[in-house]
Amino acid sequence: MNKETARSLFMDYLYDELEQDQRNELEQFLSQNPEVKKELDELSDVRSMIAHLPVQDPEKQLVMAEPDQAGFQEWWNDFVDGLLPRKGFARAGFAIASLLVVFVVLGAFTKLNISVNDGGFSLAFGEKQEIIQQGFTPQQVEMLLQQVREDNAVMISDAVQSAQQQQENELEKTLVNFADYIEQQRQSDLQMISSGLYDMEETYYDRFRQTDQVLGELIQTVSTGN
């Protein structure tokens, strides 16, 4: 071993990663070469010094992984991808067949009943039940008819009476209006006659006065001429 070889083993020796036989060989060499041992001791002192370097711990957990919210969705997608064929037509056919199976199974559980008759298309769930139609007896029908007739008679009587009363009221109202009209007409005629008589009286009075005046003037003329 020479000095360079010894120095190449320094790091392994300092950090205790040297094989035992090499360690023994190096230590023997160092015991015979104090200047090389001094170099090693100086490096060891540096190690002991930098070992005092302080350090700080983080105050909290700096990173936190949150669970994926879409976990079920991813699981379902994986499940569907693994279940369904990859090819397009096969995938579509598989999906249709699955839907048919689901439809049949659900129909069996729910006792689905589909029928087409003269009445149209019908879709029902559960047990099919016969339609039981319950009618009235002849006596009940007769009673119902009688009741209806009586009700109708009462209703018609009320209606006729109401119409008659309304008609009478209307007639009375018309007569009153007519009487009022006649009275007004009569008053108007009387006023016209009175006014005519008055005018005629005025006219005759004026004519008598003119006649008297002409006669007076004539008499005066004749007397003056004589």
Next chain:
Amino acid sequence: MEDAQLVHDFRGGNHQAFNKLVTRWQDRIHHFAYRFFASSDDAAEITQKTFIKAYHKLDTLDDVNKFGSWLYTIANNLCLDELKRVGRKRATSYETLKVAPQTDTATPADGMVLRNEGLVLLHKALLQLPVDQRVVVIMKEYEGLTFREIAEILDEPENTVKSRLYYGLSALKKTFDSWNINKEVFDYE
């Protein structure tokens, strides 16, 4: 429960398994990033990014038994990316390190002051190392990884890793000598 089993559980849809991995590993990743940048904020950011990336890429992990190494690889790459992104600013970030202030009630003691200053200088010295050496020193000295594990994480030969560690420790030795710092400074309790 082993990491591998938790990885399997997570791949099977168990998100709580990933939370257990976070709980188990976040301190170590945070320590790694903190020593890399000497900043709690940067360390927390790198730690978060590391686990977010792990969450999205865990399906690509070939050997589930190497989850830890794989996680360190992610964290290391993120640290290097961050360093490239703000390289100049990061290169001088150690200047923001301050000596821990002494409280009024504390008895002034020269030894304690020297120790606090020494601790700050320790981080400064570490940040002054070239990045490839700094990463190896942190992974080996503080994370306790084997040379083989570090070689896998960095995708480098083991001898390269040992060489970087050797030169890293030697550089620290020179730095401490230039600052007149020795191990007695840290013996004060």
